Amino acid sequence: MDTGEGLASKIFEYAKRIPAVKRRVDAEYAKMMGDLRAAAKPYGDEFPSCATLPEEGREHAEILAQMQAFREREASRWQDGYVSGAVYHGDPEHIALMEKAYSLHSQTNPLHSDLWPSITKYEAEVVSMTAKMLGADLAGDDAEVCGAISSGGTESILLAMKTYRDQARAERGVTRPNIVAPISAHAAFDKAARYFGIELRKIHTGPDFRADLRAMRRAVDRNTICLVGSAPCFPHGVIDPITELAELALAKGVGLHVDACLGGFVLPWAKQLGYDVPDFDFRVPGVTSMSADTHKYGYAAKGTSVVLYRSKALRRHQWFTLTDWPGGIYFSPTFAGSRSGGVSAACWAAMQSMGRKGYLDASKAIVETGQAIRRGIADIPQLKVLGDPLWVISFAASDPAALDIYRVSDAMSHRRWNLNGLHRPPCVHIAVTLRHTQEGVVERFLADLRESVAEVEASGASSSEGGMAPVYGLAGTIPARGAVSDLLELYLDALYEV
Numbered sequence: 001m002d003t004g005e006g007l008a009s010k011i012f013e014y015a016k017r018i019p020a021v022k023r024r025v026d027a028e029y030a031k032m033m034g035d036l037r038a039a040a041k042p043y044g045d046e047f048p049s050c051a052t053l054p055e056e057g058r059e060h061a062e063i064l065a066q067m068q069a070f071r072e073r074e075a076s077r078w079q080d081g082y083v084s085g086a087v088y089h090g091d092p093e094h095i096a097l098m099e100k101a102y103s104l105h106s107q108t109n110p111l112h113s114d115l116w117p118s119i120t121k122y123e124a125e126v127v128s129m130t131a132k133m134l135g136a137d138l139a140g141d142d143a144e145v146c147g148a149i150s151s152g153g154t155e156s157i158l159l160a161m162k163t164y165r166d167q168a169r170a171e172r173g174v175t176r177p178n179i180v181a182p183i184s185a186h187a188a189f190d191k192a193a194r195y196f197g198i199e200l201r202k203i204h205t206g207p208d209f210r211a212d213l214r215a216m217r218r219a220v221d222r223n224t225i226c227l228v229g230s231a232p233c234f235p236h237g238v239i240d241p242i243t244e245l246a247e248l249a250l251a252k253g254v255g256l257h258v259d260a261c262l263g264g265f266v267l268p269w270a271k272q273l274g275y276d277v278p279d280f281d282f283r284v285p286g287v288t289s290m291s292a293d294t295h296k297y298g299y300a301a302k303g304t305s306v307v308l309y310r311s312k313a314l315r316r317h318q319w320f321t322l323t324d325w326p327g328g329i330y331f332s333p334t335f336a337g338s339r340s341g342g343v344s345a346a347c348w349a350a351m352q353s354m355g356r357k358g359y360l361d362a363s364k365a366i367v368e369t370g371q372a373i374r375r376g377i378a379d380i381p382q383l384k385v386l387g388d389p390l391w392v393i394s395f396a397a398s399d400p401a402a403l404d405i406y407r408v409s410d411a412m413s414h415r416r417w418n419l420n421g422l423h424r425p426p427c428v429h430i431a432v433t434l435r436h437t438q439e440g441v442v443e444r445f446l447a448d449l450r451e452s453v454a455e456v457e458a459s460g461a462s463s464s465e466g467g468m469a470p471v472y473g474l475a476g477t478i479p480a481r482g483a484v485s486d487l488l489e490l491y492l493d494a495l496y497e498v
């Protein structure tokens with residue numbers, strides 16, 4: 001079936017064969033590439049490129065001086081609380097603990113579990129602590145919640161989707177698998193679908209931006225391997241109706257993956273604090289797997305996440321074993337072969353240093369800050385908050401024809417802010433972290449937002465929201481028509497240019 005997007009892309013490809021159109025598009029792309037490249041490669045001649053190996057090894061002090069310079073230049077925006085998400089804790093003492101833990105274990109590789117049993121111990125404990133936080137002990141007598149450490153949210157999701165695919169093939173003979181997920185589910189589900197030959201059925205969300213149950217139900221068939229819900233979803237920070245999705249999954253005899261990459265380390269504590277958090281974890285019968293990112297609100301350094309399963313039998317489908325390789329009988333739990341044990345050590349150290357009280361206090365501060373930001377945005381008549389979020393607050397223009405939310409976001413960028421641009425519908429979000437709980441950050445955010453709205457209004461610029469789209473992880477927008485993928489591929493090429 002051709003999607004509207006696919007059709008638009010084909011028309012665009014066809015139009016590009018007309019020389020005049022091609023020239024215009026190429027010129028436009030060249031400009032956009034220039035802008036994108038300038039943002040990603042700002043160092044120029046100041047730090048000359050090292051395209052080939054130095055003839056002689058350089059002095060350690062010289063190498064470290066360059067790195068120190070980069071670190072200082074790149075720290076101030078996130079340190080001062082101008083960045084949505086990205087660095088979730090960021091306190092210098094906490095960072096020092098991560099760095100020390102990493103350096104103590106920098107030479108380890110958990111693929112050699114007999115050489116470094118400490119890493120195996122850390123990883124088992126990180127999984128156990130996370131599972132217990134997410135209702136493992138209350139999951140019922142037949143549950144044996146278990147899991148594995150991955151390199152990040154995307155890998156946890158990829159692993160779970162591969163696991164369901166292999167389970168469905170082994171147990172039900174499914175050869176043309178599909179996943180049913182709300183459109184708000186993270187891009188990692190698309191990635192999993194493309195990598196593993198699974199069809200992803202993306203289902204529209206309701207007016208509250210949560211999964212539409214009836215539409216999800218209609219999309220399930222006998223080739224469905226699992227349903228997906230988010231707690232909360234990345235775009236609008238809202239929690240899908242997990243209990244209802246779990247009932248549907250049980251009724252249809254399929255799994256339900258709850259993506260709590262963003263919320264796994266906040267929601268349990270927010271619930272305990274009395275915020276309106278529906279059940280979302282293994283307490284809900286029918287939730288068969290979860291992803292929860294230690295490297296986000298678990299406050300570990302980047303490079304770890306936890307994927308959890310309700311049963312060991314399900315997790316078995318994740319494992320990789322190979323018995324006939326001349327290199328020896330081989331096995332590994334995740335996609336990587338050799339990997340760093342240092343990041344797992346740092347993750348364990350983060351969790352030990354936070355403790356239950358630390359997570360509770362951090363979640364309190366974050367959700368209170370999120371709610372203050374939400375109230376402040378609601379008080380700006382030209383803006384509206386989308387859905388019913390706790391700490392990932394997305395907002396749009398009250399009248400998109402009168403105000404271009406992307407121009408507002410640009411105006412915020414000129415005031416040092418780095419927010420996440422979103423589309424379908426056009427909006428922007430801020431994922432509140434501990435950085436935003438610092439004194440004065442909320443007031444500064446709201447004052448800058450009010451000023452930015454006024455500035456865009458005063459400029460009289462017409463809204464071009466409809467024709468433009470934000471790019472994940474980059475400031476600004478690009479034209480939202482077919483062949484954007486070409487540009488992104490060029491950009492990825494450019495990232496590896498020295």
Ligand SMILES: Cc1ncc(COP(=O)(O)O)c(C=O)c1O
Pocket residue numbers: 152153154155186188230232233234259260261262293305
């Ligand atoms: C809900 C959700 N799922 C998955 C991911 C992917 O995580 P990562 O970027 O660590 O791969 C994210 C990242 O923001 C997320 O918000």
